[in-house]
Amino acid sequence: MDNQVSTSRIQKDMEMFEGFTSTPGQGITRLPFTIEVRKCVNLLAKRMKSAGLAVREDSAGNLIGRLEGRNPDAPALVIGSHFDSVRFGGNFDGMAGIIVGIEIARMLRDAAVTLRNPIEIMGTHDEEGMRFGTGFFGTKAMMGEVDGDYLHRFKDADGVSIYDAMICYGLDPVRIKEAARDYKKEIAAFLEVHIEQGPVLGNSGLNLGLVNCIVGMQRYIVTVTGRPDHAGTTPMDMRIDAMDCASKIISQVSDWAKQAGGNGTVATVGYAQVMPNAMNIIAQEVSFSVDVRSKDQASIDYIVGKMHAELERVCGEKGARFTVSEKLRVPPADLDEKLLAMLAQSCDKLGLSYMRLPSGAGHDSLQTAPKIDTVMVFVPSKNGRSHSPAEWSEYSDLANAACVLYDTLLTNFQ
Numbered sequence: 454m455d456n457q458v459s460t461s462r463i464q465k466d467m468e469m470f471e472g473f474t475s476t477p478g479q480g481i482t483r484l485p486f487t488i489e490v491r492k493c494v495n496l497l498a499k500r501m502k503s504a505g506l507a508v509r510e511d512s513a514g515n516l517i518g519r520l521e522g523r524n525p526d527a528p529a530l531v532i533g534s535h536f537d538s539v540r541f542g543g544n545f546d547g548m549a550g551i552i553v554g555i556e557i558a559r560m561l562r563d564a565a566v567t568l569r570n571p572i573e574i575m576g577t578h579d580e581e582g583m584r585f586g587t588g589f590f591g592t593k594a595m596m597g598e599v600d601g602d603y604l605h606r607f608k609d610a611d612g613v614s615i616y617d618a619m620i621c622y623g624l625d626p627v628r629i630k631e632a633a634r635d636y637k638k639e640i641a642a643f644l645e646v647h648i649e650q651g652p653v654l655g656n657s658g659l660n661l662g663l664v665n666c667i668v669g670m671q672r673y674i675v676t677v678t679g680r681p682d683h684a685g686t687t688p689m690d691m692r693i694d695a696m697d698c699a700s701k702i703i704s705q706v707s708d709w710a711k712q713a714g715g716n717g718t719v720a721t722v723g724y725a726q727v728m729p730n731a732m733n734i735i736a737q738e739v740s741f742s743v744d745v746r747s748k749d750q751a752s753i754d755y756i757v758g759k760m761h762a763e764l765e766r767v768c769g770e771k772g773a774r775f776t777v778s779e780k781l782r783v784p785p786a787d788l789d790e791k792l793l794a795m796l797a798q799s800c801d802k803l804g805l806s807y808m809r810l811p812s813g814a815g816h817d818s819l820q821t822a823p824k825i826d827t828v829m830v831f832v833p834s835k836n837g838r839s840h841s842p843a844e845w846s847e848y849s850d851l852a853n854a855a856c857v858l859y860d861t862l863l864t865n866f867q
């Protein structure tokens with residue numbers, strides 16, 4: 454093998470970032486526009502610089518380290534993933550892809566290879582959507598899909614908008630459009646290495662996963678409003694019980710996903726809030742999330758259609774009101790066949806086993822795939838665990854992913 458990957462270098466880098474969490478001892482909590490993200494980004498910038506990259510932060514807070522190619526006008530090959538996390542998450546989700554990217558830059562430097570195209574290692578901001586209920590903020594901004602209205606629309610649990618959070622973090626929200634790339638001219642491909650976050654690849658015993666499509670996602674907050682009354686003195690036929698209505702909807706969500714059938718179709722109510730949340734008061738208001746994903750847009754439409762129809766019916770019968778607020782809408786995306794074939798060829802050459810598989814989780818690649826040639830490489834997750842402190846992937850598997858991408862770059866872009 455003519456590459457000089459260093460597993461220990463990858464491990465050392467990964468371990469450096471374990472401390473940037475607001476929940477030490479309970480996994481990684483690194484929410485967007487916080488001090489933990491700022492410290493993480495500062496260290497990432499240092500690691501990128503020492504790998505020989507020219508580093509800049511864009512107006513959305515994405516971090517970009519660039520290595521020029523032989524042709525200064527050629528579009529860049531962007532290797533990226535996210536540096537924010539969920540609450541009580543693991544150290545591999547997102548960061549693995551950035552660190553593998555930095556390792557690839559070091560491999561190019563060590564081998565004194567200059568590619569035809571520039572490469573950019575990118576750390577993206579607020580992919581998870583943990584704080585503002587939306588997601589893919591950094592890549593959306595890069596694709597030109599975030600404007601001032603968007604920044605005001607989404608607020609965290611304390612009522613802080615993205616706009617205000619950006620100011621506290623040291624970014625100028627008025628300049629958000631400057632993060633938008635002229636991607637047709639500037640970006641040749643988006644390549645993302647990510648942990649699988651599920652059990653399929655790990656159970657297969659294969660080295661790597663080549664992701665051929667990513668499920669589409671739609672996410673809603675539904676609020677059902679009834680009337681708060683005494684739980685003891687109000688007869689059953691004189692109540693407008695928000696909990697009764699909401700639970701009748703919530704209990705059907707899984708059934709709709711099963712009815713819609715395969716294609717990775719899933720639907721989840723993972724969040725609920727009750728007002729006033731007291732044992733002796735009929736619920737005035739119940740808010741809950743509905744998260745729908747599928748490779749098949751028709752299946753997503755089926756579930757969302759059922760949700761609206763049943764809300765109309767159930768709330769209509771009981772005299773309750775409801776609102777549905779859409780938080781996220783991303784269509785399913787096929788990844789680039791040409792890049793997949795290049796990666797498969799590199800795997801074969803390096804003697805690494807692989808499978809093609811879809812991704813059931815959303816990723817930055819979901820944002821770029823409709824407009825930029827995009828591909829993802831999965832590394833196995835131990836026991837399929839993710840979004841948990843138990844999340845783990847082997848450093849040697851991250852090194853394998855680095856080798857495959859490096860070989861693909863050298864073979865096709867030198």
Ligand SMILES: [Zn+2]
Binds near residue numbers: 547580816
């Ligand atoms: Zn992730």
